Amino acid sequence: MTAQEASAWKTAFKMVRIGLPPPIVHAATGLCRNRLRDLYRYVHGKSAPQGRMSEYAYRRLRTKDQRIEGLIFFKTYYNLGGDRIFQTLDHDLTVDAYLAYRNVAVQEIDAITAWYIARDLRGGVLSLKLCQTCGEKYLYDPRSEMMAKCPVCGE
Numbered sequence: 369m370t371a372q373e374a375s376a377w378k379t380a381f382k383m384v385r386i387g388l389p390p391p392i393v394h395a396a397t398g399l400c401r402n403r404l405r406d407l408y409r410y411v412h413g414k415s416a417p418q419g420r421m422s423e424y425a426y427r428r429l430r431t432k433d434q435r436i437e438g439l440i441f442f443k444t445y446y447n448l449g450g451d452r453i454f455q456t457l458d459h460d461l462t463v464d465a466y467l468a469y470r471n472v473a474v475q476e477i478d479a480i481t482a483w484y485i486a487r488d489l490r491g492g493v494l495s496l497k498l499c500q501t502c503g504e505k506y507l508y509d510p511r512s513e514m515m516a517k518c519p520v521c522g523e
């Protein structure tokens with residue numbers, strides 16, 4: 369195994385451990401899907417869930433509580449990564465941010481949602497909007513009608 373492969377497996381293991389499914393881990397690391405499915409089964413004691421997943425953060429942030437949790441994850445992630453989170457998707461950093469977020473989460477969003485938030489922020493699909501009423505910044509995707517409102521004050 370090359371050093372690069374070893375590093376990819378280390379990242380893959382961290383990602384699988386927080387619950388990210390093989391397709392996401394494969395996209396991130398380029399490692400063999402079958403071996404990632406085996407890894408998932410080994411770590412979780414059951415097969416990875418099958419079927420299509422919502423592929424954008426906004427589709428997974430449907431309720432006000434989820435949007436507030438998404439914001440808490442964002443703040444944790446931004447504290448660790450700073451402005452570079454808008455340019456790059458660092459998988460290890462995303463995992464570290466998710467683990468840190470779980471310590472302060474109230475109604476935890478899952479790792480898949482957190483990963484999509486990180487990816488959509490990098491792509492600029494998800495952005496931050498400043499609430500004119502309460503002054504909080506919140507996550508905004510123009511495709512979500514619900515996200516046009518601030519989840520903190522509801523305005």
Ligand SMILES: [Zn+2]
Pocket residue numbers: 499500501502503504518519520521522523
């Ligand atoms: Zn507000």
